[in-house]
Amino acid sequence: MSMGTDDQIKQAIAAIKAGDKNTGSQILHDILKMDRNNLLAWLWMSACVDKKEDKIYCLREVLRIDPDNNNAKMGIAHLTPLPEPIPTLAEMGVEQSQKQPVEKAALLHGPTEKVKRPWYRSSISKLFFFLFLTPIWTLIVLMDPEERKTVKGLALVVALGYLAIWLLMILPLLAGNSYDVNNPEVTYKVWCDNCISASLSYYPTSGDLNDLVSIRTQLPWEVTVNGVNGRKAGVDALVDSGGPIYCSIIINGREVTSDASSREVLCQLIIGSK
Numbered sequence: 324m325s326m327g328t329d330d331q332i333k334q335a336i337a338a339i340k341a342g343d344k345n346t347g348s349q350i351l352h353d354i355l356k357m358d359r360n361n362l363l364a365w366l367w368m369s370a371c372v373d374k375k376e377d378k379i380y381c382l383r384e385v386l387r388i389d390p391d392n393n394n395a396k397m398g399i400a401h402l403t404p405l406p407e408p409i410p411t412l413a414e415m416g417v418e419q420s421q422k423q424p425v426e427k428a429a430l431l432h433g434p435t436e437k438v439k440r441p442w443y444r445s446s447i448s449k450l451f452f453f454l455f456l457t458p459i460w461t462l463i464v465l466m467d468p469e470e471r472k473t474v475k476g477l478a479l480v481v482a483l484g485y486l487a488i489w490l491l492m493i494l495p496l497l498a499g500n501s502y503d504v505n506n507p508e509v510t511y512k513v514w515c516d517n518c519i520s521a522s523l524s525y526y527p528t529s530g531d532l533n534d535l536v537s538i539r540t541q542l543p544w545e546v547t548v549n550g551v552n553g554r555k556a557g558v559d560a561l562v563d564s565g566g567p568i569y570c571s572i573i574i575n576g577r578e579v580t581s582d583a584s585s586r587e588v589l590c591q592l593i594i595g596s597k
Contacts, residue, residue: 509550510573514543518565525558557591
């Protein structure tokens with residue numbers, strides 16, 4: 324720094340300390356026009372300007388010349404506002420019991436909205452399209468005389484797979500609703516008009532006399548067992564008093580009912596007979 328510039332800096336500092344910022348600013352301006360790297364000129368120029376942005380600009384020029392200048396660093400730190408602190412959960416009015424991962428995620432990312440899928444993307448819609456549109460497509464392709472063989476072959480494979488799926492779906496239903504022809508269900512019934520109990524004997528399964536079951540039970544009474552074609556189905560009921568008493572046998576929808584009896588009644592039928 325030359326002696327003339329040194330004297331000008333002293334004059335500018337004296338004017339600024341005396342409150343004459345205009346004179347000090349003019350002297351510093353003349354110095355900086357000739358030497359933009361004059362650190363003291365930039366430092367004292369920050370004291371002459373009024374706007375915060377201008378002050379920060381002057382101090383940054385000081386740091387450009389001397390990055391370690393503490394006066395410039397402190398001045399910029401004083402002029403630059405600190406970032407607002409992040410509010411705590413308590414300051415936001417969130418209870419301690421609500422500090423769960425879900426609530427924290429909601430605070431960070433905001434509430435999430437469940438996106439409603441289009442109707443054609445639902446599982447039911449896809450199943451509907453497959454079950455009802457696939458056979459139409461395969462039928463059109465197989466009946467088209469101008470369609471390529473490879474496409475027809477693909478349609479045939481799809482049709483066979485479609486048929487197999489349908490069979491897998493339908494057969495269990497048919498099996499569940501069918502009855503065993505060789506072992507049809509046999510239902511025994513016994514009831515009485517004026518009595519509440521009776522002694523019963525009936526064939527539970529095979530129709531063999533050795534399998535005869537004898538019980539004492541309340542009336543009306545009903546039981547269903549698996550019979551064997553060609554064997555006897557039978558039930559015998561006896562009451563001490565009261566009567567009249569009735570019995571019936573039902574096999575695959577066919578029912579045989581006895582006549583009324585005052586004390587003892589017998590119903591029997593050969594399973595599978597017409």
